[in-house]
Amino acid sequence: MKSVKKFAIAATVAALALTGCASDGASGSGDPGGKETSFPVAESVKIDGSPVFDRATEAGKLVIGVKEDQPGFGMRDSATGERSGFDIDLSKWVGAELGFAEDDLEFVLVPSQSREQSLQNGDADLIIGMYTISDKRKELVDFAGPYMADGQSILVREDYDDIKGESDLAGHKVCSITGSTPIQYIKENHPDAETVEFDNMAQCVEALTSKQVDAVSTDEKLLVGYTTLVPGELKVVGDRFTEEGFGIGIAKGNDSLRHYINDLLAENTDVLEKIYDDNLGASGTSFEKPQINDY
Secondary structure: OHHHHHHHHHHHHHHHHHHHHHHHOOOOEEOOOOOOOOOOOOOOOOOOOOHHHHHHHHHOOEEEEEOOEEOOOEEEOOOOOOEEOHHHHHHHHHHHHOOOOHHHEEEEEOOHHHHHHHHHHOOOOEEEEEEEOOHHHHOOOEEEEEEEEEOEEEEEEOOOOOOOOHHHOOOOEEEEEOOOHHHHHHHHHOOOOEEEEEOOHHHHHHHHHOOOOOEEEEEHHHHHHHHOOOOOOEEEEOOOOOOEEEEEEEOOOOHHHHHHHHHHHHHOHHHHHHHHHHHHHHHOOOOOOOOOOOO
16 A cells, blocks of 8 residues: 555656646746636726836736646646646735736746746746745845745655754755755755755655655745645655745836735735635645735
8 A cells, every 4th residue: 555655646746747847848828727816806006117017017917927836836737727826826816906807817937047037037027936035036136025934844755764854964865946045055054965956846856756865845835735745655854944935026126016015915914814725724734924024
């Protein structure tokens, strides 16, 4: 029975990895799902001095960079094109508050290492995809938020006890996404660990389930999402060892838009909590209200 379960999770994660790999090279959008709009669409929204908002308004669509391989946060069904997860619902809510119906949203896959360039080039108007706010990134782009508090943690196989927390990483293979904050943290703080990098998290988790790596490290909430794929096969170990927050990425020069979204987040934490419960409530974790900062 144990081997059957291992095969099941390996197959599930491998399918996610293949979906991510196939999609990473595409620049087009996926179908937002074709559902009725979940949130009331604001009318006559006016935001002066934002090139991004002006461009989106003129085009009649809001382009949002998202992820496709993050259980509970950003997933795309390869058969139907339908997207789901916390960040997808958050995108729909923010879009509605900016005056864009669900049919006016265009979702594009943006790999972690390309997020800043995508915003700078205007390939995406906003990025909503577990985008960790950092001082280094704030030199290149701006953030609204954070909309969720989180921190970095470690995922291992359920039957693997050599790693119980951050202090046990030396001499082990640790995987995370190329260009991400977590992989940089491991490199800088754990030089005795061997880092392995992939373009998306599903590939890291596939490497974990197939025993090519010993651990995966990224945002704790995402790791929790992966444990729900096949319960009892993966576990999050140790305490969170960073305190961070997920923000909505915006190109510099759009302070009015950033302030507008910050106000939305600060005044509607009940909406954020409801979105969290709808997407991640089954994990047994709860929404952590962030301190909204005016970056």
